[in-house]
Amino acid sequence: MSYYTEEVHGPHDYLDLGSFELTSGFILPEATLAYKTIGTLNDARDNAILLPHMYTGTSAFMTAYVGPGRPLDPERYFFILPAQFGDGFSSSPSNTPPPFDRGAFPPVAISDDVRAQHQLVTGHFGIEQLAMVSGWSMGGQQTLEWAVRYPDALKRAVPFAATAKNPDHTSVFCDLHMDALRSDPAFNNGFYERSTDVHVGLRRHAQAFALMGPTSAMYRGEVWRELGFASRDGFVQGFLQAYFLPMDPNNLLTQAAKWRAADVSLNAGGDMVQALGRITAAATVVAFTGDLFFPPEDISADAERIPGAKFVETGSVWGHFTMFNLREQDTAAIDQIYAEALAG
Amino acid sequence: MSYYTEEVHGPHDYLDLGSFELTSGFILPEATLAYKTIGTLNDARDNAILLPHMYTGTSAFMTAYVGPGRPLDPERYFFILPAQFGDGFSSSPSNTPPPFDRGAFPPVAISDDVRAQHQLVTGHFGIEQLAMVSGWSMGGQQTLEWAVRYPDALKRAVPFAATAKNPDHTSVFCDLHMDALRSDPAFNNGFYERSTDVHVGLRRHAQAFALMGPTSAMYRGEVWRELGFASRDGFVQGFLQAYFLPMDPNNLLTQAAKWRAADVSLNAGGDMVQALGRITAAATVVAFTGDLFFPPEDISADAERIPGAKFVETGSVWGHFTMFNLREQDTAAIDQIYAEALAG
Numbered sequence A, B: 001m002s003y004y005t006e007e008v009h010g011p012h013d014y015l016d017l018g019s020f021e022l023t024s025g026f027i028l029p030e031a032t033l034a035y036k037t038i039g040t041l042n043d044a045r046d047n048a049i050l051l052p053h054m055y056t057g058t059s060a061f062m063t064a065y066v067g068p069g070r071p072l073d074p075e076r077y078f079f080i081l082p083a084q085f086g087d088g089f090s091s092s093p094s095n096t097p098p099p100f101d102r103g104a105f106p107p108v109a110i111s112d113d114v115r116a117q118h119q120l121v122t123g124h125f126g127i128e129q130l131a132m133v134s135g136w137s138m139g140g141q142q143t144l145e146w147a148v149r150y151p152d153a154l155k156r157a158v159p160f161a162a163t164a165k166n167p168d169h170t171s172v173f174c175d176l177h178m179d180a181l182r183s184d185p186a187f188n189n190g191f192y193e194r195s196t197d198v199h200v201g202l203r204r205h206a207q208a209f210a211l212m213g214p215t216s217a218m219y220r221g222e223v224w225r226e227l228g229f230a231s232r233d234g235f236v237q238g239f240l241q242a243y244f245l246p247m248d249p250n251n252l253l254t255q256a257a258k259w260r261a262a263d264v265s266l267n268a269g270g271d272m273v274q275a276l277g278r279i280t281a282a283a284t285v286v287a288f289t290g291d292l293f294f295p296p297e298d299i300s301a302d303a304e305r306i307p308g309a310k311f312v313e314t315g316s317v318w319g320h321f322t323m324f325n326l327r328e329q330d331t332a333a334i335d336q337i338y339a340e341a342l343a344g
Helices: A061-065 A110-124 A138-149 A168-182 A185-190 A195-212 A216-220 A223-227 A232-244 A249-261 A264-268 A272-277 A296-305 A319-323 A328-343 B061-065 B110-124 B138-149 B168-182 B185-190 B195-212 B216-220 B223-227 B232-244 B249-261 B264-268 B272-277 B296-305 B319-324 B328-343
Strands: A013-021 A027-038 A048-050 A078-082 A132-136 A156-160 A282-288 A310-314 B013-021 B027-038 B048-050 B078-082 B132-136 B156-160 B282-288 B310-314
Touching: A013 A110, A027 A110, A048 A110, A061 A078, A061 A328, A078 A110, A110 A138, A110 A249, A132 A138, A132 A328, A138 A156, A138 A249, A138 A264, A156 A328, A168 A195, A168 A249, A168 B195, A168 B216, A168 B232, A185 A195, A185 A249, A195 A232, A195 A249, A195 B168, A216 A223, A216 B168, A216 B296, A223 A232, A232 B168, A264 A272, A272 A296, A282 A296, A282 A319, A282 A328, A296 A310, A296 B216, A310 A328, A319 A328, B013 B110, B027 B110, B048 B110, B061 B078, B061 B328, B078 B110, B110 B138, B110 B249, B132 B138, B132 B328, B138 B156, B138 B249, B138 B264, B156 B328, B168 B195, B168 B249, B185 B195, B185 B249, B195 B232, B195 B249, B216 B223, B223 B232, B264 B272, B272 B296, B282 B296, B282 B319, B282 B328, B296 B310, B310 B328, B319 B328
Parallel strands: A048 A078, A048 A132, A132 A156, A156 A282, A282 A310, B048 B078, B048 B132, B132 B156, B156 B282, B282 B310
Antiparallel strands: A013 A027, A027 A078, B013 B027, B027 B078
């Protein structure tokens, strides 16, 4: 079964964006924004929460944090889960016809995702102000872009494990894992026939995430045993390779380029103090201890520049992967952060 | 000029090891141990210090810590700087004739280096006890192997940034950077014609070290400016790529496989407590703050198992690269550690 299907990721809705002008200057014809919703928008249209997703995810990912009786309660809130460009459901290399297909898909930016989502929220749903925007990693990058670009359009911003500008060290990592995909001779400049032809590149890319996603302490403690594996290499193959192998390399590259270039200061001519100073949403800025992508030091430095922001550090030996729903206690800690943010 | 020459790395001496039986069971015919010496062995033969080198290094590396008036003073001590197998001077893929040439060089272990060095120290120089063994990274792995395997043969052991067993997380890294070399189609199972044919693999390998060698804080602070670079990418290319490009991929793989498999507990049937408990040398075990290869937590856990060991944490934003002589104050801190270890 193809990975980018509703059989795998559940039903989506689709907003036709028409000819969508990207930040890069390219115009994407018949651009599409895929999304899911859970719950019901109330008459006041003030109970909507937007939950953008992380690198490699789809709209399905954040549904794991939504449930009756939990802080993200669909009986109380209306959840919009947008698919980012390049995720295989919104416009992506894998689903766009020539000349913008596959290796020729135009460069996309986080700001493009956020502008498309803003169109969905305001134009399609007629919502003036979201009760919250929140996401993990690239979902957090989108959250911060929302808070800077449309300060009045959200009441709360809760980015997890994301910074206002991609850390330089993390750009070195992006260069490495993007090159891993391209290193496979079958990649052929992005014009492979089947994504599975590029499985060596996908495995190499998985190895980079095995290195940087969890912490050294996770390996030291052999915490992969909690996931049912019997060896470190079994974990790398059975968890990381298994996760990435069904994905499309061009889709991953489109997302990774956005991640690498993320920088909300572009909204203020490169002035980060001014950009973050524009935020009026009540911000809870969350870092994961030992996160090798978005270190707590970088996130707390952002928090100091966001008016009234609350900085929270949490997490486990899973480091950046703390939000991957690998451990009940990690998920419970995140639920608690949502409960407190929404109570405020 | 070829990289593995005395023009580049200075003069060496060579010990003929004859047919040398490796831990892997292979017998390497006409095996050679290259080394340098500095200073004069005294009549009592008790002023000798052995300084094995790190991954990618040669005997030339540790000369940077030897100098008149410094703790490693050639007017007082006799320094032996052994070349590890695979460094291009001792027996290596790049200098061994068929059938053990290039991609067919047999697997070598840290214990093989240490056994060959022991032959040099005791057989060739007639030294019963070294005043100290010390090295950085793989040099530290060799130091620990010495201390466990030949407890009576050294008075002091000072490993920097090394653990008794390679951390699992670091093995994930070794898998990644070894694969980076092999990923180049020109690698051809190790039977390329010229090492420069594999420059894409060598550049990919350099990227892995750009990621893991320094810390995120080094990039955050743009500390690469201290080395004269004007951009992050300029540092990666001008420092890391420039460093690795002249090297031979098979030589690097031979060294990396030793690094990955390093485990002194093999001297005690896998019992690490027993193995480290054998150490009688006065041990100063040094960790570098933020080291992504050998985290201080792992090193201090080793130190607790070494009778009477002193654990020291030092270092800068350069993380594992703290010992690379990139900053005067880092080198001064290491000199101070040597001064204290030798005073004891």
